[in-house]
Amino acid sequence: MLVSARRTVTDTEFEFIFDGRKRQDILRYFWGELSAEEMEELGHQKEAFFREEATELEPIRGVRQFLIRLRLERFKLAVASAGSNSRVHHVLEQLRLRDYFEAVVSGDDVSPGKPDPAIFRLASVRLGVNADNMVVFEDSVSGIKAAKAAGMKCVGIANQGCADRLLAAGADQVVADFVALSIAGLRRLVQ
Numbered sequence: 001m002l003v004s005a006r007r008t009v010t011d012t013e014f015e016f017i018f019d020g021r022k023r024q025d026i027l028r029y030f031w032g033e034l035s036a037e038e039m040e041e042l043g044h045q046k047e048a049f050f051r052e053e054a055t056e057l058e059p060i061r062g063v064r065q066f067l068i069r070l071r072l073e074r075f076k077l078a079v080a081s082a083g084s085n086s087r088v089h090h091v092l093e094q095l096r097l098r099d100y101f102e103a104v105v106s107g108d109d110v111s112p113g114k115p116d117p118a119i120f121r122l123a124s125v126r127l128g129v130n131a132d133n134m135v136v137f138e139d140s141v142s143g144i145k146a147a148k149a150a151g152m153k154c155v156g157i158a159n160q161g162c163a164d165r166l167l168a169a170g171a172d173q174v175v176a177d178f179v180a181l182s183i184a185g186l187r188r189l190v191q
Contacts, residue, residue, distance in 0.1 A: 062178035078103035117150035
């Protein structure tokens with residue numbers, strides 16, 4: 001049985017954690033090569049920590065209203081997250097957003113993690129929409145790179161401090177939240 005030690009995480013390590021990586025990639029980054037049993041044990045510990053801390057999650061400002069507008073316009077919507085299937089569904093249920101999405105693709109559904117485009121390609125297949133007609137909303141550099149590699153447009157979601165990094169990664173535009181986004185602007189992006 002593994003017991004994880006508490007340690008201070010550097011800014012670079014913190015960025016790696018929140019860069020849309022799969023759990024296995026994060027664990028290898030911090031612990032090196034692990035046996036299947038060690039990977040499973042650390043994965044359970046990481047999931048327990050997340051669920052303990054995730055009770056205060058709030059959706060990004062304006063996302064619910066934007067999803068309602070997209071649904072009224074009959075857009076097909078999917079979630080493509082590197083998180084585990086249980087984590088992704090837990091967060092969607094906690095935020096009461098699950099019903100807006102026709103498809104949910106998690107890190108459990110694809111072998112490679114972001115920046116590999118597999119997760120977005122699978123979302124495209126599950127929705128039955130060509131990649132060039134899709135727009136991805138992403139908050140990580142690896143996620144933007146994955147979306148662009150899949151042939152999709154990408155809107156970065158970030159505060160001013162991170163906007164330059166997302167634009168440099170290939171985001172077509174960056175916004176702080178979903179409040180100012182318009183359906184017309186979304187349509188222009190894919191034309």
